[in-house]
Structures are given as C-alpha cells and as structure tokens.
Amino acid sequence: MTVHFVGAGPGAADLLTVRATRLLAEADLVLFPGTYLDPDVLSHCGPRARLVDTQHLDLDQITGHLVEGSRAGGQVVRLTSGDPSLYSALHEQTRRLEAAGVAWRVVPGVPAYAAAAAVVGSELTVPLVAQSVVLTRTRARSTPMGQGESLTDFAATGATLVLHLAITRTRELMAEVATEVGGDCPVVVVHRASQPDELVLRGTVADIADRVEEAGLRQAAVILVGRALAPVGLREGGESYLYSADRDRSTKRWAR
Incomplete structure (x- = not known):
C-alpha cells in the first residue's frame, strides 16, 4: 500500500x-x-x-x-x-x-504564505516593486541554515520576504532586515490564516514586534515583509506588460 x-x-x-x-x-x-x-x-x-x-x-x-x-x-x-x-x-x-x-x-496543498497573502488581499509580486519572493525561516532551536542563506542578504535583494517558524524572534529579525529595507517597510503578520481564530497584524519593520508581543503570538504565524504589501491606496508600482494594451498580440506563424 x-x-x-x-x-x-x-x-x-x-x-x-x-x-x-x-x-x-x-x-x-x-x-x-x-x-x-x-x-x-x-x-x-x-x-x-x-x-x-x-x-x-x-x-x-x-x-x-x-x-x-x-x-x-x-x-x-x-x-x-x-x-x-x-x-x-x-x-x-x-x-x-x-x-x-x-x-x-x-x-500538494495550499501553502500558508498564499493563504496569508489572500487574507490581506496582497499580490507578493508587484511590477517595478518586487518580482521575487523569498520563502525562508531562521535559526533558533532548529537545524542550522545553509551556507549563504543570510536573512540580511535576502532582504538586500528587494524581494518580498516570507518568514516561517519565526514569530517568537520577530524583534531581532526586524532589526536584521531594517538596514536593508528601512524601518518604514510594510510588514504583515497573519496568525492561523483562514481558521476561526485568524488574526492579522499590520505594521512596519519598526513597530511590528510591539504588535506581535502585545497579541502574545507564539506559533502558527507567517511574517510577510516587503514594499509590495503596502495598503492598496498607498501601493506604488507599475502594471504588467502581459496585459498591456501596447503589447503585440498578433498571431505569428512559423515559416515553412
């Protein structure tokens, strides 16, 4: 079987x-x-x-x-x-x-980060803002990170960061990324996305740790960090060329 x-x-x-x-x-x-x-x-x-x-x-x-x-x-x-x-x-x-x-x-199943993004209505890849997503965790009481897998280096790329298994270290992790993304960079924490006791915390790199500690979160939460997570009214960025009216959609045939 x-x-x-x-x-x-x-x-x-x-x-x-x-x-x-x-x-x-x-x-x-x-x-x-x-x-x-x-x-x-x-x-x-x-x-x-x-x-x-x-x-x-x-x-x-x-x-x-x-x-x-x-x-x-x-x-x-x-x-x-x-x-x-x-x-x-x-x-x-x-x-x-x-x-x-x-x-x-x-x-396969629906990953937690996708559920978290859906809860807050965010696309993690926004044209001219971030076109990559880094899914990672950090080392605490767990196996070591691989060589070259530095959170600071990931943050420096400008990609949207998704931090798993990291909620108890929010304050020190935000201190790590602050030098690369800035204290005003948007952060969203989603606890138990899609479940009855779901909780969403919005903030910035500078203040999200205070909100996490006030809420008493200790597990089952995903931390999303990046400029693509700004609220819709404040979100910058371009538009996808795939759907642009200027894109050539003519049918091309291969010469025989």
Whole structure:
C-alpha cells in the first residue's frame, strides 16, 4: 500500500484539494499535526479512520505508524500543514519509508504564505516593486541554515520576504532586515490564516514586534515583509506588460 503525504492547506476545512478530501474519506489511518490544523479538517475522514495526532511524536514514532499502517494493508494519509514542499519534514519521513520498502506519494496543498497573502488581499509580486519572493525561516532551536542563506542578504535583494517558524524572534529579525529595507517597510503578520481564530497584524519593520508581543503570538504565524504589501491606496508600482494594451498580440506563424 502507498502512504500519501497530503497538504492540508492553512488549516481551513474547505481549503483542501478534491484529491485530498477523497483520500481522507478512504483512509484507514490518518496522521495529522494537531498544533496547526482546525479540527474541522478531520471531518473529511471516514468513520473507520484511526486518527493519530503527531504533535508530541518524534520522526521515528511517526514513521513507525506509517510503516505499520501500510503493512497492515490500509490506506494511510500523513497530513502536513500547508504544502508538503515547505517545512514538512517530507525528506526525513520519505527517506525512512524508502528504507522500510514502503511506497509513497505527495498531494500538494495550499501553502500558508498564499493563504496569508489572500487574507490581506496582497499580490507578493508587484511590477517595478518586487518580482521575487523569498520563502525562508531562521535559526533558533532548529537545524542550522545553509551556507549563504543570510536573512540580511535576502532582504538586500528587494524581494518580498516570507518568514516561517519565526514569530517568537520577530524583534531581532526586524532589526536584521531594517538596514536593508528601512524601518518604514510594510510588514504583515497573519496568525492561523483562514481558521476561526485568524488574526492579522499590520505594521512596519519598526513597530511590528510591539504588535506581535502585545497579541502574545507564539506559533502558527507567517511574517510577510516587503514594499509590495503596502495598503492598496498607498501601493506604488507599475502594471504588467502581459496585459498591456501596447503589447503585440498578433498571431505569428512559423515559416515553412
């Protein structure tokens, strides 16, 4: 049997893909990250599904459940918050499954940063402002960052920054980027995007840490930093050439 790593999106029960809900309905065993998901997500599970919350389990314990469920011949779903391609420990878990001879597949989900941008109605790439997005985290009680992955260097590019797993270090991180983007650079923090207890904090590099600390945020939040995040009425930038009236839309045929 195949273990399915399924992106559960930002946590809202109605932001899963059709494929994800079908797999959950058919599953015999579902492992889920209870820290990040709205419990309503599990309403897609069938009545026979055994549910395992992984928030207090280590990787070997989680993999043990996956291997056991697969070898028992059941349909196994490992839910991940957001999309499995970002900070889901997919690499570590699939390496263990490969060693155990267990087949696996990945089903994408709505990433948390996309849900956060949608909540505040922001495009992260605005012409003549920012055409790149940097998805990163920082080092605290976690594995080291790769060589050359400096937050200051990322900020210097002018790209929109998306900081995951960083909410408890907001103040020191804003101090790091301030020299490159300026204290007046817009910042948006979205806690539990799309969930019932969603919270949005708007501010600048200079003052967002105060707002985060006042709100008491400690987890499940994404920090967005960049000029593209300015409120609509204050947003600068150009317009996409793709949709410009000046663009040549004539049909071109290849010469034979």
